[in-house]
Amino acid sequence: MVADMPGSPRTLVVMRHAKAEQAGPTDFERELAERGRQDGAAAGGWLAARGILPDVALVSAATRARQTFTSVAQGAQWTLEPTLDRGLYAADPDTALDLVRSLGDDVSTVVVIGHNPTMAYLATILDDGEGDAAVGMTGAFPTSAVAVFTYDGTWGDLAGGGARVTAYHVGRA
Template sequence: MSSRRLVVMRHAKAEQDGPTDFERPLASRGRRDAEAAGAWLASQGVAPDHALVSAALRTQQTWESVASGAGWTLSPDFDRGLYAAGPESALDIVRLVPDSASVLVVIGHNPTMAVLAQLLDDGSADAEVGASMAGDFPTSAVAVFSYDGAWADLGEGTARLEAFHVGRA
């Protein structure tokens, strides 16, 4: 089986207030940062054929800006479950991705995305890359993994961290 790529991303900077937490929009800085993250992903050759995005407004808007910055036209799956998911539940959602998908982008919330990225990491990354992700996982943080296997078999310590980047405009 050919190697797959998995991008784990935390949504961009959101406004402090919204009608509800679920409906908090991105701040204008968040839109710019997410677009910068998208441009960086495109520069890394990331071209997703599947995307899982929390159904919250700020994650939907993060996807729009990332896709705009990267030049992607893919329609994502907006998943309500990702909004409240803990790391194990998020991993379960990823395991349901069709095997036809080879490059997957997941955009969600912290602490889940940070913990998910740490959980997947097999520890074989370049030391500098590994150290960069070991710190904070701020808004617009992006972890790019390679993974060999079926999505259904994705588990703890099964993916190699290839790159870590924080989108900033």
């Protein structure tokens, strides 16, 4: 989906990676557990049922986040190639928000897949407190958690409290 004009409604999806194995050669290289693959696909199916088709996917380059995107994309039947970002692995919420702010005005829908606590903090920071769906988001942001936001400005102007939670879901197979 391409935005009609710079101030047209935009969709931002913030997702924590799916369930990973407890160990790997390094933390960065930990792979998804089988449950994580299934939960990721379930989250993708949920996103597809809501008509979410991203223009851009910003994904941590860590193995479990890349594999989460693959599972979500399969479940949603997306053909999009992700933009992998090593910085999202250890990013703080401001850094993750800066990545979103750097998007062009031609992008109307973006999916960000990363790690906690960053994804939970990012979702909390963005929330304007007005959406009914935010109630489900309080507390934990478990693996495969997905928060969907709408935003009525340019990405470059996105600020804390500037987006409305329209849906929240935890992908489970």
